[in-house]
Amino acid sequence: MSVEAPERPTQTSFPTEEEYAGQLGRRQRKAVAFKFFCLAMLTIAVLALATLLYTIINDSFGLVAIVNQNDPDQVVAELGYDPDTTNLQDVSYDELVGLLEANVSSGVGRRLERDQRFYEDRLVFEDDATWAEICSSGEPPTGCTAAPRDHSNVFALVQERVVVPDVIASYPLVPSLLNPEAFEEEVAAGFEAGRFPDYEPEQAFIEWRAWFNPTFLTTPQSSTPEVAGIRTAILGSTWLVLITILFAVPVGVGAAIYLVEYAKPTRLNDFIQTNINNLAGVPSIIYGMLGLAIFVRVLEPFTSGAIFTDGVPPSDNGRTIVAAGLTLGLLTLPVVIISAQEALKAVPDSLRHAGLALGATRWQTVRSQIIPVALPGILTGTILAVARAVGETAPLILVGAASFITTDPSGPFSKFTALPIQIFQWTSFPQQEFHNLAAAASIALLLLLLTLNAVAVILRNRYSRRAE
Amino acid sequence: MTNETSTENKVENVIEERMTTEPDRPGEPVPAAAQVRGVIETKDMSVFYGDFLAVANVSLNFGRNQISALIGPSGCGKSTVLRSLNRMNDLVATARTEGEVHYHGQNIYSDGVDPVEVRRTIGMVFQKPNPFPKSIYDNIAWGAKVNGFRGSKADMADLVQEALKSAALWDEVKDKLTESGYSLSGGQQQRLCIARAIATKPDVILMDEPCSALDPIATLRIEELMLELKEDYSIVIVTHNMQQAARVSDKTAFFNVKLNDTGMRTGRLVEYSPTEQLFTSPKEKDTEDYITGRFG
Numbered sequence: 058m059s060v061e062a063p064e065r066p067t068q069t070s071f072p073t074e075e076e077y078a079g080q081l082g083r084r085q086r087k088a089v090a091f092k093f094f095c096l097a098m099l100t101i102a103v104l105a106l107a108t109l110l111y112t113i114i115n116d117s118f119g120l121v122a123i124v125n126q127n128d129p130d131q132v133v134a135e136l137g138y139d140p141d142t143t144n145l146q147d148v149s150y151d152e153l154v155g156l157l158e159a160n161v162s163s164g165v166g167r168r169l170e171r172d173q174r175f176y177e178d179r180l181v182f183e184d185d186a187t188w189a190e191i192c193s194s195g196e197p198p199t200g201c202t203a204a205p206r207d208h209s210n211v212f213a214l215v216q217e218r219v220v221v222p223d224v225i226a227s228y229p230l231v232p233s234l235l236n237p238e239a240f241e242e243e244v245a246a247g248f249e250a251g252r253f254p255d256y257e258p259e260q261a262f263i264e265w266r267a268w269f270n271p272t273f274l275t276t277p278q279s280s281t282p283e284v285a286g287i288r289t290a291i292l293g294s295t296w297l298v299l300i301t302i303l304f305a306v307p308v309g310v311g312a313a314i315y316l317v318e319y320a321k322p323t324r325l326n327d328f329i330q331t332n333i334n335n336l337a338g339v340p341s342i343i344y345g346m347l348g349l350a351i352f353v354r355v356l357e358p359f360t361s362g363a364i365f366t367d368g369v370p371p372s373d374n375g376r377t378i379v380a381a382g383l384t385l386g387l388l389t390l391p392v393v394i395i396s397a398q399e400a401l402k403a404v405p406d407s408l409r410h411a412g413l414a415l416g417a418t419r420w421q422t423v424r425s426q427i428i429p430v431a432l433p434g435i436l437t438g439t440i441l442a443v444a445r446a447v448g449e450t451a452p453l454i455l456v457g458a459a460s461f462i463t464t465d466p467s468g469p470f471s472k473f474t475a476l477p478i479q480i481f482q483w484t485s486f487p488q489q490e491f492h493n494l495a496a497a498a499s500i501a502l503l504l505l506l507l508t509l510n511a512v513a514v515i516l517r518n519r520y521s522r523r524a525e
Numbered sequence: 526m527t528n529e530t531s532t533e534n535k536v537e538n539v540i541e542e543r544m545t546t547e548p549d550r551p552g553e554p555v556p557a558a559a560q561v562r563g564v565i566e567t568k569d570m571s572v573f574y575g576d577f578l579a580v581a582n583v584s585l586n587f588g589r590n591q592i593s594a595l596i597g598p599s600g601c602g603k604s605t606v607l608r609s610l611n612r613m614n615d616l617v618a619t620a621r622t623e624g625e626v627h628y629h630g631q632n633i634y635s636d637g638v639d640p641v642e643v644r645r646t647i648g649m650v651f652q653k654p655n656p657f658p659k660s661i662y663d664n665i666a667w668g669a670k671v672n673g674f675r676g677s678k679a680d681m682a683d684l685v686q687e688a689l690k691s692a693a694l695w696d697e698v699k700d701k702l703t704e705s706g707y708s709l710s711g712g713q714q715q716r717l718c719i720a721r722a723i724a725t726k727p728d729v730i731l732m733d734e735p736c737s738a739l740d741p742i743a744t745l746r747i748e749e750l751m752l753e754l755k756e757d758y759s760i761v762i763v764t765h766n767m768q769q770a771a772r773v774s775d776k777t778a779f780f781n782v783k784l785n786d787t788g789m790r791t792g793r794l795v796e797y798s799p800t801e802q803l804f805t806s807p808k809e810k811d812t813e814d815y816i817t818g819r820f821g
Contacts, residue, residue: 407653410655411656411657413616414644416641421671425667
């Protein structure tokens with residue numbers, strides 16, 4: 058080469074070899090210190106999450122002290138069996154039905170029978186004439202067509218209606234495992250102090266109870282913690298997710314496509330973009346107020362369903378699933394728009410140019426080339442945003458979620474409750490049992506969110522594979 | 526320095542080669558018969574990006590069934606000119622074109638001309654291969670579909686095959702038409718993009734530095750392909766590579782950047798001549814400086 062390397066100046070601003078060695082040591086120590094700092098932060102985050110899970114699980118399982126209002130042994134003895142060899146569960150179907158007949162009021166009995174019959178060929182609580190009448194009416198109850206109850210079903214009814222267990226004290230999981238005797242002592246002390254005046258100490262017995270169990274998920278809300286469940290709340294939350302998705306996804310993705318693919322950088326569009334970014338940070342309770350003012354009050358004829366039923370609203374006001382779902386949809390909308398925009402922006406311009414250069418219209422290019430590539434990102438962002446909204450409590454309280462409701466939501470225009478509302482309500486009760494229920498409901502809510510996130514991951518993997 | 530002289534030598538070698546292999550084409554002005562009727566003609570075209578004048582007063586006439594090359598240093602506006610020929614520059618929000626671009630006598634910038642229609646007849650191949658993330662087959666079929674191709678499945682298969690054969694890619698991909706376009710090598714991807722452009726039956730193909738991301742062997746194949754394609758299409762190519770322009774083009778336009786009084790770097794057309802003439806006896810001093818490697 059003809060070019061000579063420039064001579065290195067003797068006097069440089071760089072350190073000497075010895076200085077450099079010392080500096081390097083300091084630099085490396087800083088690097089290590091920073092690494093440990095980050096590790097410590099991570100540990101704090103993990104600990105916080107672990108504590109959260111610990112609290113929830115600790116309260117969802119554990120020892121309980123139960124008093125049966127009717128001792129099952131005694132009931133078995135009254136039926137003529139030896140309680141030492143026969144359990145209540147072992148007696149025949151007819152005898153269980155007999156127990157119900159003897160212990161349950163005729164009103165409750167008729168209701169149970171209308172839900173589901175006890176026998177194919179005969180009625181227990183209703184008389185044949187009334188039964189024929191109600192079954193030929195416009196809306197026959199489920200009992201008219203459904204198959205009769207089975208042994209386990211009736212046994213559960215007997216437990217609930219005849220034995221009537223009452224949880225008088227409960228203990229969290231970890232102390233129950235480590236020191237079960239302490240709980241016995243606590244219960245005994247409670248009796249001595251006269252905290253359970255209705256019962257004798259020998260009636261009480263201690264057993265394990267999982268507050269989070271299949272029955273808990275499938276029974277409706279109740280004012281007795283032993284039989285209370287979250288069926289209504291799960292159905293309510295599911296409806297809310299559906300309506301939130303139906304509203305936020307088309308509107309949000311549509312808006313994002315317009316902003317990314319069509320909007321020119323005018324002042325108005327910049328203003329809109331800035332506002333969307335700001336709306337994503339607006340506290341959820343503000344959205345609740347908006348929902349109350351707009352969806353519950355102004356749009357009441359729509360949200361109460363009145364305009365679909367000739368003016369007779371299925372529920373008496375606008376505090377319905379639709380109103381709450383739309384409120385959550387609004388809350389989710391900015392996040393959906395932003396994440397969809399990010400996903401669309403991540404698609405390289407070369408694909409847009411390729412499409413347009415072939416003589417495709419912008420929409421043909423967007424639909425066939427851009428959206429398929431952006432879809433995994435759009436789906437992930439959307440589902441995470443919706444999952445966030447499912448856990449929202451404040452806006453639901455404002456738009457008037459019912460705190461106590463035992464009937465399943467019948468459609469978008471019915472009253473409802475949701476999982477976070479249920480948890481909020483139970484934690485506000487003084488009794489420990491309701492706190493256990495709240496913890497169990499939290500597990501259900503977390504599982505629902507995990508399911509949504511898992512769906513997001515699965516969809517992302519599936520579509521990104523397809524795009525390759 | 527050493528680098529520059531080697532460039533110069535190479536260019537001259539190529540020119541010599543061409544001249545010896547094509548003795549019927551002396552280094553004189555091309556006879557009138559070769560100056561076929563123009564397919565695209567720009568008249569006093571200037572392109573602005575906002576207030577910035579990127580390229581000014583370009584008047585060019587691109588011949589039918591010819592390869593026209595646009596060369597020049599970086600920032601001289603040759604790509605801008607190319608993208609203005611099929612209104613791809615419209616996609617830049619701030620871009621504005623003044624003057625006229627005639628395609629078969631029709632100004633493509635006049636009111637009532639749909640850029641979608643323009644791009645269908647004036648196709649484009651880009652600098653970086655940009656196949657769609659779809660199968661090889663769909664990459665080619667899509668352009669026909671969006672332009673309202675009404676033939677049967679068999680017709681479409683024929684079209685795909687024909688396009689791939691025209692792009693000299695058929696033999697390499699005929700057994701893997703359902704595989705992703707991304708599974709191909711860079712050169713194959715670029716030929717796929719050419720096949721894709723051909724499949725919509727355009728009249729003109731614009732190529733924006735189509736070989737700059739490719740290795741020499743892939744480049745050679747694309748160049749061979751261009752010479753074949755010119756039988757059926759008119760081609761305008763932007764290239765950084767002077768040898769490439771010398772090897773493939775019939776006419777070459779040299780652009781240069783000029784600093785105007787306001788300090789704006791505006792590109793201008795310096796010279797537009799038959800390729801051999803431009804490389805052997807340039808009319809302008811700037812052209813000579815550029816092709817001999819004194820700058821750029």
